[in-house]
Amino acid sequence: MSFRPPAPGTQPPYDAPAYGSTHKRHPKQALLRIGQTLTETSAPRMTEALYPAAANLAKGPGWEAQGERIIVAGRVLDEDGRPLVGAMVEVWQANAAGRYNHERDTHDAPLDANFKGEGRVFTDAEGWYRYTTIRPGAYPWRNHANAWRPVHIHYSLFGQGFAQRLITQMYFPGDPLLPLDPIFNCIPDAAARNRLVAAFDLDVTQPDHALGYRFDIVLRGRDATPMENTP
């Protein structure tokens, strides 16, 4: 068993000139393609017993966090449409004002003592996850003149194989900053790029409580045939 390589154009390059931080951090030598071994096809069991869930980011130690409360829900599937059961999903984000609760974030937007911006949930038997948070704000960064990151939530996922490990970002529909963002636009395939944009979803929306967004995530699928016997 091994995991299929990603479809062409769906993954960003290491060297993306429009995103300045890649300049000194991308390898110049080609990656060495290896046949997957047990090391790549197995993965840690990230259980709730070891890593406690935290599904409500919108409630701080004192009171409700500032900003627009939202619910985000979706399914984690593999490329064959099989749900990943019990998959650990970590999320982190800026607060409603566009400021991270992080010592290196020097943006002069206000911090919110009731918003840490870190959550952890696990998928159910059908691959569903769900959490409540605050809609993050856009924030400036130094990549180029007048550069602003579109509103986003960071995601970290563990699948059933080391080769499925994924860190990505979820964006919001209709964000005018999306066409200007080099990180979003470094994904060559437009359809793949647009799958990083969540959809407003009235079924996820909870009456008198919070708007809902749907964001599904697909991890690499399994190869039907074993890979060639090369290392």
Add this chain to the structure above:
Amino acid sequence: MSATSSQTAGPYWHLIDFPAWADLLRAGGPNAGIAGERITLVGRITDGDGAPCPDALVEIWQADPEGRYDAAFHGFGRCATDAAGGFRFTTLKPGPVRGQGNSFQAPHVALSIFARGLLQQLVTRLYFAEEPLNEQDPILASVPPARRGTLIARPEDAGTWRLDIRLQGDDETVFLEV
């Protein structure tokens, strides 16, 4: 349906940094009481200018001392690099892992590196110097000999192994497409 695109972890990923996770043998952790050779893995991540990467996320995934992934040992750790680009894990030395057919892979630890400026993780492996099985490990054998050393940790103090990682430039680490 194709796999979701990767995006950078960015500079503020430390909201999911839990320093205890870098110690796989932590008291009250998943591996308390499992026997094996206790080791410390250290290294430093530098960029194409040789400057430290102080904002990287390093994860390890490894087999247990018997070379098993499906046993009680929880072989996962996460560590943030410090101001000098350094990382440090405490763990048990993995055993040889079953490879193709009846062969065995040399003891190794898989590493993933995420950071600002990395739109996808970089994956590499840490092997142990002087390990007899290194000679017949199929992945090490597929690396050009001149670059093989970038995957081989060297012993420092007792039980401490060092593998520095260079993202770019002279002695660039061999990164793997898995």
